[in-house]
Amino acid sequence: QKEVEQNSGPLSVPEGAIASLNCTYSDRGSQSFFWYRQYSGKSPELIMFIYSNGDKEDGRFTAQLNKASQYVSLLIRDSQPSDSATYLCAGGGFGNEKLTFGTGTRLTIIP
Amino acid sequence: GAGVSQSPRYKVAKRGQDVALRCDPISGHVSLFWYQQALGQGPEFLTYFQNEAQLDKSGLPSDRFFAERPEGSVSTLKIQRTQQEDSAVYLCASSLEGNNEQFFGPGTRLTVL
Numbered sequence: 001q002k003e004v005e006q007n008s009g010p011l012s013v014p015e016g017a018i019a020s021l022n023c024t025y026s027d028r029g030s031q032s033f034f035w036y037r038q039y040s041g042k043s044p045e046l047i048m049f050i051y052s053n054g055d056k057e058d059g060r061f062t063a064q065l066n067k068a069s070q071y072v073s074l075l076i077r078d079s080q081p082s083d084s085a086t087y088l089c090a091g092g093g094f095g096n097e098k099l100t101f102g103t104g105t106r107l108t109i110i111p
Numbered sequence: 112g113a114g115v116s117q118s119p120r121y122k123v124a125k126r127g128q129d130v131a132l133r134c135d136p137i138s139g140h141v142s143l144f145w146y147q148q149a150l151g152q153g154p155e156f157l158t159y160f161q162n163e164a165q166l167d168k169s170g171l172p173s174d175r176f177f178a179e180r181p182e183g184s185v186s187t188l189k190i191q192r193t194q195q196e197d198s199a200v201y202l203c204a205s206s207l208e209g210n211n212e213q214f215f216g217p218g219t220r221l222t223v224l
Contacts, residue, residue, distance in 0.1 A: 004153075032211050043202055043215040044154065088153050092211050098144065098167060099213060101153030 003027050006089050006102035015111050019076040023089030023102055026070065030091035033065055033072045034099060038086045048074060051094075079109045113137070115216030117203050123222045124193045132188045132219045134203030143186050144213060145178055146202040154202055160186060161208070193223045 005024045013019040021035075032051050036044035050056045050063040050072070062075040072091075076083055086106045090099040116135045124130050136143050141162050146154035147170075156170040162183035171178070175194075180186040190197055200220050204213040 034212070036215075043200075043218045046212060046214060049212055090153070095209050095211060097211060098156040098159055098170070099154075099211070100156070101146075103151070103153050 004102040036088040117216040136205030140205035
């Protein structure tokens, strides 16, 4: 069992709708969580990070963390075709430690 | 400012050849990470440096893989006697001290024939 699990998708969402991406993790020692966006053939780009239980909003993006349920999610509001990419969830400790990535969810926004 | 840079961007090697992949982190970032990403998978951790010290090399898949960062800045990942299963994208990331927000370079795509 991988330490970080994601639904590989593909997930298709109409333009303008809310895209919901989910991730679960098994290591209760994980303290920090990251969402990366990866376009095909490109490297991962950090879009959100969250350390505390609850919600964290940044523009159209909201990250949610529930440590009791070991669950992390990313909501993308007003989805745009440019949001079409693979979204990687990653967990790590506090400070400088390796990140453990899920396999990624491929998101397609349908115009 | 400049981001993480990696070279070469693409490398084709014959099985058995040695390769060296370079990473130049963001200026001021003391932490440097190497990851391996196979097609359709998430990045997998290889090794981690804080300044010149290699603090974690638990992800290196075999003793054919070796990494160094002698002056605490540029790092080199060396793969000896390459095998077909080494074909992947090798990603370098850097972060500030005490901060786990890692920023990735463009990667080196290694193809072993």
